[in-house]
Amino acid sequence: MVDELETLGGSLEDVRAFCAVAEFGTVSAAARQLGETKGGVSRRVSRLERRLGVRLLARTPRAVTPTEEGAAFHAKAREALAWLDDAAEGARQSQAVPGHLRVTAPVDLGMDVLPELVVQFRALHPQITVELGAHGRTHRSGRPPRGSGLRATADDLPDMGYRASMVARFRIGLYASPGYLAASGNSPATPADLADHSLVAARAPAGGAQWALTDRRGRRSEVSARPVVQASDYASVLRIAVAGGGIAPVPDFVAATSVASGAVQRVLPEWYVSEGTLYAITLGGRDAPARVRVFREFLRENLDAHGQVAS
Secondary structure (H helix, E strand, O other): OHHHHHOOOOOHHHHHHHHHHHHHOOHHHHHHHHOOOHHHHHHHHHHHHHHHOOOOEEEOOOOEEEOHHHHHHHHHHHHHHHHHHHHHHHHHHHHHOOOEEEEEEEHHHHHHOHHHHHHHHHHHOOOOEEEEEEEOOOOOOOOOOOOEEEEEEOOOOOOOOOEEEEEEEEEEEEEEOHHHHHHHOOOOOOHHHHHHOOEEEEOOOOOOEEEEEEEOOOOEEEEEEOOOEEEOOHHHHHHHHHOOOOEEEEEHHHHHHHHHHOOOEEEOOOEEOEEEEEEEEEOOHHHOOHHHHHHHHHHHHHHHHHOOEOO
């Protein structure tokens, strides 16, 4: 029946007008129901009859009743319109009504930042269920994420064919446990003092790397970093620092909870190793379901509690 309606060339409202007349018995009642004029409804029905090449209504001074052909058409058209209305409502609900949200994020965020934020988000939106997953450093798939994917990077994002919205800016600072600093006998006062300390790093190349530190006034200082321990992600680097393994560069919003608990403290607080941007990668703009847009805005508003740099 839907295919039959489609052959009518954009006349679904004409079909709806005919069904209303057939059900209410008068053009006046149908017009009130549809919010149209009597003349407008009559023109719709006449246009539909011309397209079908059949008379659908028998008109008398007192009432309007379906012809035999009209009654048969009405039975199928009413069912098809109900199906289309249900489909349209389902499409609207997929955009406006909460449901299931899939969130993928780097291991660092997934372990140390998002769990608390997801709990806070669900307290505000209990109708939304959340599935949280971790991935590596980059979002490698050429397909749009099914929900919202988070990616942190110090570089510009490549053209991935779908929307990447900035959620927060962050800096990578240096952190160490109070126990490590006490055992080492001194806390670094300048970047050069890092040479006397055990360093922990994520993904440092073989033989070490140059850390180009920058302070709040824009001054730069290069340090030759030869980590004594390396890890594949900042979540692991932070845990090594918490355990007293050395001084580690960690994104501020990853380290924030450990700083608040006293497990680590900032070293050289005027200096940072690098800065970057956290993006939410989703289907473009208004095409994203409402639950995805709501979660994206929630992250923008609440990541400040986890130490991100104000944008």
